[in-house]
Amino acid sequence: MTLPAAPPLTAARGAISLSGITRIFAGHIPAVDHIDLDIHAGEFFTLLGPSGCGKTTLLRMIAGFETPDAGRILISGREMQEVPAFKRAVNTVFQSYALFPHLNVEQNIGFGLKMQGVKTPERKKRVDAIMELMQIGQFATRSAAQLSGGQRQRVALARALVNEPEVVLLDEPLSALDAKLRAELQIELLRMQKRLGMTFIFVTHDQHEALVMSDRIAVMSKGKIQQVGPVLDVYEKPQNVFVAEFLGLSNIWPILSAQGQTAQTALGPLEVADVHLARLCAPPQAPEAVPPPTPGRLAMIRPEKIWIYNDAAAPTGRPNMFPGTIREAIYMGASTQYRIELHCGQFVLAYDTNNQAAERSWRPGENVAVELKPENIMLVEP
Amino acid sequence: MSAAKTEVEYEAGRQRLRLLSTAGPGLGWIVLFLLVPSAVLLGIAFFSADDYGAPVLPLSVQPFQQVAGFSLLGWDSGNIVIFLRSLQQAGIATLVSAVLSYPLVFFILSRPASIRPLLLLFIVLPSWTNQVVRTYAWLELLGPDAPVTWIAHHLGIVPPYLGLAPGSFAVTTGLAYNYLPYMIVPLYASAEKLDWTLVEAGRDLYASGVKLFWHTVFPQTVPGLLSGVIFVAIPAFGDYIVPQLLGGDKALMIGSLIANQFTETPDWPYGAALTIIMLVLTGLGLIGFRILTKKIGGGEEAAI
Numbered sequence: 001m002t003l004p005a006a007p008p009l010t011a012a013r014g015a016i017s018l019s020g021i022t023r024i025f026a027g028h029i030p031a032v033d034h035i036d037l038d039i040h041a042g043e044f045f046t047l048l049g050p051s052g053c054g055k056t057t058l059l060r061m062i063a064g065f066e067t068p069d070a071g072r073i074l075i076s077g078r079e080m081q082e083v084p085a086f087k088r089a090v091n092t093v094f095q096s097y098a099l100f101p102h103l104n105v106e107q108n109i110g111f112g113l114k115m116q117g118v119k120t121p122e123r124k125k126r127v128d129a130i131m132e133l134m135q136i137g138q139f140a141t142r143s144a145a146q147l148s149g150g151q152r153q154r155v156a157l158a159r160a161l162v163n164e165p166e167v168v169l170l171d172e173p174l175s176a177l178d179a180k181l182r183a184e185l186q187i188e189l190l191r192m193q194k195r196l197g198m199t200f201i202f203v204t205h206d207q208h209e210a211l212v213m214s215d216r217i218a219v220m221s222k223g224k225i226q227q228v229g230p231v232l233d234v235y236e237k238p239q240n241v242f243v244a245e246f247l248g249l250s251n252i253w254p255i256l257s258a259q260g261q262t263a264q265t266a267l268g269p270l271e272v273a274d275v276h277l278a279r280l281c282a283p284p285q286a287p288e289a290v291p292p293p294t295p296g297r298l299a300m301i302r303p304e305k306i307w308i309y310n311d312a313a314a315p316t317g318r319p320n321m322f323p324g325t326i327r328e329a330i331y332m333g334a335s336t337q338y339r340i341e342l343h344c345g346q347f348v349l350a351y352d353t354n355n356q357a358a359e360r361s362w363r364p365g366e367n368v369a370v371e372l373k374p375e376n377i378m379l380v381e382p
Numbered sequence: 383m384s385a386a387k388t389e390v391e392y393e394a395g396r397q398r399l400r401l402l403s404t405a406g407p408g409l410g411w412i413v414l415f416l417l418v419p420s421a422v423l424l425g426i427a428f429f430s431a432d433d434y435g436a437p438v439l440p441l442s443v444q445p446f447q448q449v450a451g452f453s454l455l456g457w458d459s460g461n462i463v464i465f466l467r468s469l470q471q472a473g474i475a476t477l478v479s480a481v482l483s484y485p486l487v488f489f490i491l492s493r494p495a496s497i498r499p500l501l502l503l504f505i506v507l508p509s510w511t512n513q514v515v516r517t518y519a520w521l522e523l524l525g526p527d528a529p530v531t532w533i534a535h536h537l538g539i540v541p542p543y544l545g546l547a548p549g550s551f552a553v554t555t556g557l558a559y560n561y562l563p564y565m566i567v568p569l570y571a572s573a574e575k576l577d578w579t580l581v582e583a584g585r586d587l588y589a590s591g592v593k594l595f596w597h598t599v600f601p602q603t604v605p606g607l608l609s610g611v612i613f614v615a616i617p618a619f620g621d622y623i624v625p626q627l628l629g630g631d632k633a634l635m636i637g638s639l640i641a642n643q644f645t646e647t648p649d650w651p652y653g654a655a656l657t658i659i660m661l662v663l664t665g666l667g668l669i670g671f672r673i674l675t676k677k678i679g680g681g682e683e684a685a686i
Binding site for chain 1: 577579580582583584585586587588589590593594597598601604
């Protein structure tokens with residue numbers, strides 16, 4: 001195998017660079033297929049995808065449990081091809097936690113330090129410090145079997161963090177917990193990461209979890225990366241149908257033909273904006289030009305970006321205003337989800353927040369008009 | 383009301399019958415062939431012996447004094463030596479079979495799942511032939527003209543005109559060989575359930591090689607190892623055939639000593655007393671082992 005010349009060793013501690021990573025299990029299609037990816041030092045990076053998309057295999061290759069069939073992995077600028085798992089400054093939080101059942105909490109956390117030859121006084125100091133930080137000091141002498149799910153999760157995280165690794169890998173660490181605890185631990189994990197400034201690579205199939213926690217997300221499917229970017233970009237500007245649908249609900253119509261900024265779809269003519277608007281985020285993003293609609297691409301709009309008006313009170317003289325009838329209203333607490341049949345026969349899905357419930361809620365059978373504002377319509381690849 | 387009560391009584395009767403018909407044969411077997419003979423043995427141990435070694439009145443504790451080494455000629459350490467030798471032989475045989483079992487078990491586990499039962503069968507297969515036959519085979523293998531012995535001659539371990547058998551080495555070898563399957567099978571059962579994620583966690587946390595095995599694999603196989611130790615050590619301790627054929631006079635073990643009291647130099651009460659003491663010691667050993675197992679299994683004390 002010939003490798004391209006190594007880049008200069010300027011990469012920051014905790015930065016990861018993957019190029020051409022491929023892993024093929026005997027007799028199968030590639031589990032990971034030519035992945036190029038750069039993960040910045042100190043960021044919370046999420047690999048998101050359905051089960052079997054290759055995200056766990058990719059994580060295991062970074063950990064050193066799997067060897068890539070092709071490609072190279074750089075961690076903090078160092079080649080990892082010949083480096084076995086036990087020599088990588090990378091620690092993993094396993095999905096099953098994998099706490100050693102014959103050791104107590106303290107011994108579990110201190111295991112990595114002990115194996116590295118850190119002497120007892122120093123080891124005890126560091127283990128105590130991390131237990132203090134994770135608020136698990138009172139369980140120090142308990143065995144793993146005597147802990148609840150959330151406590152185990154904390155111990156598993158502490159066992160990784162105490163080694164002060166360059167990168168922490170987390171393989172669906174919250175999937176075994178109930179919803180409330182999960183939400184708590186998401187925030188806790190995030191705070192811990194920001195506080196310690198370590199690179200976290202988080203694997204999940206839960207799009208909500210990915211949105212809550214990540215700085216950047218890579219959406220994976222069938223061994224390939226579909227899109228990489230900041231959370232906001234991936235959600236608001238998906239590049240293809242898979243990403244759009246995996247990250248949330250969406251209304252999608254194929255573009256049949258196009259003229260200028262007007263796309264012809266099953267809804268009829270649809271006006272599309274020629275720029276993405278500036279958004280409130282840090283750093284603020286300037287408006288950005290987008291290519292005009294072309295046949296073969298699809299028009300996509302998120303349900304919460306659809307405006308619903310009372311039929312009679314709908315503003316006139318605006319583009320993309322479609323009359324229709326409410327067919328289904330599902331009350332979901334903070335918002336209500338409507339299924340609306342347009343006069344052209346197409347259905348749209350729309351969310352409306354319940355901030356002024358009495359005035360702004362509709363019942364099935366009511367006639368309404370929906371507005372698909374041009375700037376809210378995204379053009380995606382199939 | 384009374385009819386219902388009768389029905390309940392019938393049901394209770396049927397349950398008793400079911401219990402008796404299922405557990406009965408096994409219990410009957412144990413009573414007839416274990417408890418009754420043990421009771422008879424216990425009784426015989428308190429009789430005196432006549433000139434032909436048969437038990438006769440008056441009742442006496444002399445057989446137990448004999449076990450402890452006291453006779454008309456004063457105290458003799460012979461029995462203590464035999465007891466300690468039995469313990470040592472069984473201990474070494476157990477250790478050897480455990481050390482041999484680990485690589486074998488993980489070799490079998492590294493093979494495709496479809497051929498593992500076949501490989502296990504090969505392990506168990508030899509025990510389908512008679513132990514006496516297999517032990518005689520070892521007598522040949524370790525005899526004066528065998529290749530192994532030839533190597534031993536050249537290394538100066540044994541004088542040129544002698545074989546490795548009979549002797550202590552032959553007994554240990556025979557015992558370890560004979561009881562190896564009883565170590566492999568329970569060890570395999572626990573190794574099969576091994577949680578490999580823990581091994582990965584160990585690798586992730588900077589352990590490798592022997593350390594990795596010791597900290598992540600070994601603790602998981604301890605339950606299997608402990609059952610294996612019981613299955614090997616106890617029968618090896620009381621084994622008769624192996625020391626009899628491979629031991630000669632130099633390596634007499636407790637099993638042979640007992641057998642002698644009923645055959646060559648009959649003394650039934652003494653033989654019975656020896657048997658009772660051996661049973662009691664084995665029982666005590668088992669209890670001690672249970673306590674140890676519980677401690678290790680408890681997790682808190684396992685300072686591995």
